[in-house]
Amino acid sequence: MQPAVTQIGYLEIETADRPSWLRLARLIGFEIDAREQATGLRMDADRWARIILREGEAERLSAVGWEAASPDDFQAILQRLEQAGARPRMRPDLAHFHNVQQLAEFEDPDGNRGELYWSACTTIRKPFRSPEYVTFIASDNGMGHVTLAAADIARSMAFYQTTLGLKLTEIADVGQLPVVFLRAGDRHHTLAMAQVPSGRPGIDHIMIEVATLDDLGSIRDRLIADAYTIERDLGRHPTDGVISLYAATPAPFNLEIGWGSITVDERTWAKDRYERRTWSWGHRRPGAPETELGAIEAY
Numbered sequence: 001m002q003p004a005v006t007q008i009g010y011l012e013i014e015t016a017d018r019p020s021w022l023r024l025a026r027l028i029g030f031e032i033d034a035r036e037q038a039t040g041l042r043m044d045a046d047r048w049a050r051i052i053l054r055e056g057e058a059e060r061l062s063a064v065g066w067e068a069a070s071p072d073d074f075q076a077i078l079q080r081l082e083q084a085g086a087r088p089r090m091r092p093d094l095a096h097f098h099n100v101q102q103l104a105e106f107e108d109p110d111g112n113r114g115e116l117y118w119s120a121c122t123t124i125r126k127p128f129r130s131p132e133y134v135t136f137i138a139s140d141n142g143m144g145h146v147t148l149a150a151a152d153i154a155r156s157m158a159f160y161q162t163t164l165g166l167k168l169t170e171i172a173d174v175g176q177l178p179v180v181f182l183r184a185g186d187r188h189h190t191l192a193m194a195q196v197p198s199g200r201p202g203i204d205h206i207m208i209e210v211a212t213l214d215d216l217g218s219i220r221d222r223l224i225a226d227a228y229t230i231e232r233d234l235g236r237h238p239t240d241g242v243i244s245l246y247a248a249t250p251a252p253f254n255l256e257i258g259w260g261s262i263t264v265d266e267r268t269w270a271k272d273r274y275e276r277r278t279w280s281w282g283h284r285r286p287g288a289p290e291t292e293l294g295a296i297e298a299y
């Protein structure tokens, strides 16, 4: 079987505006672990942080941390990255920072930075406590998902399938655009990508998942009470079944907060996927014209 990453273990975000990220983090209910070099946003007891804020000059997603299950898988994936021209480079300094055994950085075809690693330290076994009593879903399938705007969707899809071993869940038409959904583990998708007809490729949004609809509703209440910008309000996706909203961030991408992602059962998936296309609603942009159909544009 082709070696494959198991999850997105963490995201690293470069920011010159830590206070705004911390405002959002508090409203959502992450546990905040401020350290000398970085600030970690904790979602579970398994990792010291799933989102890592690093001080810098830009507002960007600076790394997607892809987890390999073993040193053998790490080496095999490294080789595939090499063959695909992703120029992987070993970074012992970053391995030390993330407290993992080995780490190599690489770039995808659009120049998005990835970090492949194995042996994530389950750290201190410090219990996770959300100050807002939110339960996040991160332990089995990682932090959530990342959605890219790709310059060449076929090229990017092939890259992530052949190097990291991501599996194709489905290709859906979202409005005018085909959107590709790839998965590691059994969450519907770990990485989605849409073709950018023109303009710059990059990150469209990142997504975190909460355990209950009440978690999502209470986060929404806190965002509204604090007059925080919601880019797309509550809605349901026809693909992964997620009910979510999209919050603005200091970076040029949104943070989707969702509940209810389906998981993929390999044995039944090909049959199931055609039976779920009938419902989707919401995801309107607040203040958008009545005629705007938010649900068919969001993903």
Ligand SMILES: [Fe+2]
Binding pocket: 145, 147, 205, 207, 256, 299
């Ligand atoms: Fe999403």
